[in-house]
Amino acid sequence: MAFQDFITQIGSLGRFQILHLIFVQICFILIVPHTVLENFTAAIPSxxxxxxxxxxxxxxxxxxxxxxxxxxxxxxxxxxxxxxxxxxxxxxxxxxxxxxxxxxxxxxxxxxxxxxxxxxxxDQSTFLSTTVTQWDLVCGSQTLNSVAKFIYMTGIFIGHLMGGHLSDRWLSESARWLIVTNKPQEGVKELRKVAHINGIKNSRDVLTLEVVKTTMKDELEAAETKPSPLVLFRTPNLRKRICLLSFVRCVSLISTVGLLINLQYLTNNVFLLQCLYGVVITPANLLGNFSMNYMGRRTTQIIFMSVMGISILSITFLTQEMQIPRLVLASLGGAISSASLTSIAVLSNELVPTVIRATALGVIGIFGSAGAALSPLLMILVTYSASLPWIIYGVLPILSSLVVLLLPETRNQPLPDSIQDVENK
Incomplete structure (x- = not known):
């Protein structure tokens, strides 16, 4: 709890945090379109x-x-x-x-x-050329279209593994990380910088090297022995949390990515569906934030994943002629999937201890990226049944919502700073 006291002193939600939030959103804006672009570059025309x-x-x-x-x-x-x-x-x-x-x-x-x-x-009335028409990825070669998407998602998975190491080289670290890695002077400097940006006066008098060392004494002692990723699985409660969170993250991304990169299978007008998804995703995320604050992280995750699964399963019972219901359900499922990923990310951050949070989130993220990479391969099953991949995409979120019941609620609860905090709970 020591470092959280400093956060209160420098402004917990000030100009600094808002600017960082904006920069992170810009990164997402640049990255996400590359995934949904598959609906157009890899479209299968008549x-x-x-x-x-x-x-x-x-x-x-x-x-x-x-x-x-x-x-x-x-x-x-x-x-x-x-x-x-x-x-x-x-x-x-x-x-x-x-x-x-x-x-x-x-x-x-x-x-x-x-x-x-x-x-x-x-038929070139909608798409003049796609990867499918370029390489004839239809009929006997239709499965290669899913393999191509798998290769693309595998590239993202490899980038996920490399990104952590590259960011340590190029990005400035957080004040907490600097302090616990024996760089307290630099950490104090970062804290003062944040306080200045947030308009907090007299921060230099409060945020001194001596005060930081005294206040964060326990965290500094705990950080003297650098934990390895294996420590995540040595104690029962933490091991349970990591395994459950990794499973939920993996399963959630299998269905989310499967839905988002295969919108063309759900409608005759992928352009309209993509626009509808873009329109409803913002209100869905706002609803998710509201729900997390008033209903709790776990309840939000359970409800949203269940709604997503039911939406996808419902589409399988509708014929291609029922375009309006299919559009509504696909848009709802896509928007809810984005909000559910936000809630599981918040839940993951709040369930793992501070001293090993970066490592824990990295492990959970690797399982999520693995699920996203494997997701396109499920569409190979259309050679046996056109509905089979969508049934799997729909069942998995409902299954993950049941698994979330095994995790504790974190709303209005203090963040665990050490592994002992997790075990004591």
Whole structure:
């Protein structure tokens, strides 16, 4: 509790903290769009097999000249169960007899079909070019689209591992960190700087090296032995908290990232859905902050993750024709997911002890990044069932909300400064 007394003296929410908050938000603004960009750069437009009679401009067949495009399509591409042209197969030979059926079913055997051996024709009305159309990541190669997203998210995961070490080199450290790492003079200087920015007068008289050393005596003694990451798992209560928080963070990001990078599967208009998500995310986060302050961190996390899971599961029961309900549920799920990530981040900060908080949050963050990296791979399951990935994305948040019940509430509770504080609770 010693350092918190200094925070009160220099201003707990002043100009300094607000400026830092703004800078952090700018970083998020620059980073997050790269993830949701996958909905556009890796979009899967409507497609069908390339067939000579339809797509070869040099064809001189007299019949193909007098027939309409719809007739040519009918004799070249079989229809799926929704009476739409198949995306991955074509007739081996043009089926001229189909022109005379007039909507009735043929009594003969089904014509022979083959895969799209000559490539595909893509609808360019919305996207002129994507990674899918560039490399033909459809049909038998559709899983490679998920693998490409996995590689991208793996890059973020590697960056997460490296970021901590790079930030120690390039960024100025907090006053608390400077003091407990045997740099008290620099820590006092940082405290005075914060007090000056926040407009606190006479801080030089109060914040002296002697006062800091005396007030933070216990923390300085505890910091003499630098704890390793293994210490997180040596005591029962702390081990339980780290494991549960890591699981919740991992599972939350699996569903959140899975939803945000696959919006194109949920609607026919990904641009509209992306705009709706951007509109509702700010009110959702404001609601999350209000809920955390008045209902508690744990209750907020439970409610928000449950709502997110129910929203995703509900979409699986709606047909593609029910576009408005799908848009509403997808926007709600995306916005709530962002607010729930904020609440679990706050809960994690307040449940781990100060002396090893950076290490603990790093471990929890690694599990979260691993979940985000694995998330795109679940879409490979669409080859077995179109709804299966979304069922998993929906069940996981509900499961994590149940796990949160095993964690203590932290609203209006003092932050644990040492591992002993966690164990004593």
């Amino acid at each position: 497609h069908r097999c390339w067939v000579p009679i339809l797509d070869n401009n040099t064809m001189s067949d007299n019949n193909s000249r007098i027939l309409s495009q719809d007739d040519l399509l009918k004799i070249s591409i079989p229809m799926d169960s929704n009476l739409r042209p198949e995306k991955c197969r074509r007739y081996i030979q043009p089926q001229w007899d189909l022109l005379h059926l007039n909507g009735t079913f043929s009594t003969v055997t089904e014509p022979d079909t083959e895969p799209c051996v000559d490539g595909w024709v893509y």
